[in-house]
Amino acid sequence: MKNLARPSSSAQGNRRSIPDAVWKGVWACKVQPKIRNFLWRACSNGLASGEGLSRRNVPVDPHCSRCGMLEDTDHILLDCPFARAVWFASSLSFHPPIVEPQISKAIQGWNSLISSNKRLGNDTFGLAAQICWSLWRARNDVLLGGKHLNPVEVSRQAEAEFEEFKTLSSHHSSFVPATGVPLPIQHWKPPAPLAFKLNVNASITEDKGGVGLALRDCNGLLVFAVSEPISKYSILLSEALAVRTGLL
Ligand SMILES: [Zn+2]
Structure with a gap:
C-alpha cells in the first residue's frame, strides 16, 4: 500500500x-x-x-x-x-x-x-x-x-x-x-547439538507494532529470519504468534 x-x-x-x-x-x-x-x-x-x-x-x-x-x-x-x-x-x-x-x-x-x-x-x-x-x-x-x-x-x-x-x-x-x-x-548462546533455537521479539505502540523471528542452528548459523508489522496484540501474544509462525 x-x-x-x-x-x-x-x-x-x-x-x-x-x-x-x-x-x-x-x-x-x-x-x-x-x-x-x-x-x-x-x-x-x-x-x-x-x-x-x-x-x-x-x-x-x-x-x-x-x-x-x-x-x-x-x-x-x-x-x-x-x-x-x-x-x-x-x-x-x-x-x-x-x-x-x-x-x-x-x-x-x-x-x-x-x-x-x-x-x-x-x-x-x-x-x-x-x-x-x-x-x-x-x-x-x-x-x-x-x-x-x-x-x-x-x-x-x-x-x-x-x-x-x-x-x-x-x-x-x-x-x-x-x-x-x-x-x-x-549475548546470544547457541542451542544444544543438532537442535535449533528460535528467537522472537515484538514491539508495539498504541497504533503500530512489529514482530521479528530468527531461527539458528547449533553452530549459530541462521536458517531464516523475518520481520513483519503487527497491530492490536499484546507483546506476549505477538511473541507467541511469532513462535507459532517459526514452527510452521
Ligand atoms: Zn520498504
Whole structure:
C-alpha cells in the first residue's frame, strides 16, 4: 500500500539538528572510508533515495520497491521490514524503534557505547555501519537488476566483510578485534547439538507494532529470519504468534 502521508524524517533532519558528537562519531568509526562517507551522506540527507530524488524533482517512484512505503534514508536503513529482518538476523540483534526511527539517533546510540568500552563499542558501531552499507547496496541491487539477497544473506555478508576488514586492519593499525567478550547489546548462546533455537521479539505502540523471528542452528548459523508489522496484540501474544509462525 502506498503511503504519501508519512512525513520524511530524513527530509526533516538536517546537519544543524544533529549533535556534533554524531558527526565526530561518523568520522571516527572503525570501517572503510567509503562507509564513513556513506554514513555522513545518510545523516546529511544526501542519499539518492526515492524520496530524496523526488524532492530534487527527479522523476522517479518515491516508494520502496520492497514494501511500497515512502522510501527515505531512515526507511531503507531502519524502518523497512526487510531492514528490520536484517538487523534482527545480525549478531547485534538490533531492533530499530517502531516510531520514526532515525539513522542519526541510531548512530548516536552506537557511538555512545565506545565511552563505556572502547573495543566493544568500536566493534558494535563498526558492524552496525557495515550493515547499513550492506542494506544500501542490497537496495541498489534490487533497483538496478543485480543479485537479490535475502535478509539472512545480507546480514551474513555484512558480518563477513566487517570481520575481513578487522583482520586486515589488525595488520596495519592498532585496531584490535574483540575476543570472546560479550557484545554490549545482546549475548546470544547457541542451542544444544543438532537442535535449533528460535528467537522472537515484538514491539508495539498504541497504533503500530512489529514482530521479528530468527531461527539458528547449533553452530549459530541462521536458517531464516523475518520481520513483519503487527497491530492490536499484546507483546506476549505477538511473541507467541511469532513462535507459532517459526514452527510452521
Ligand atoms: Zn520498504
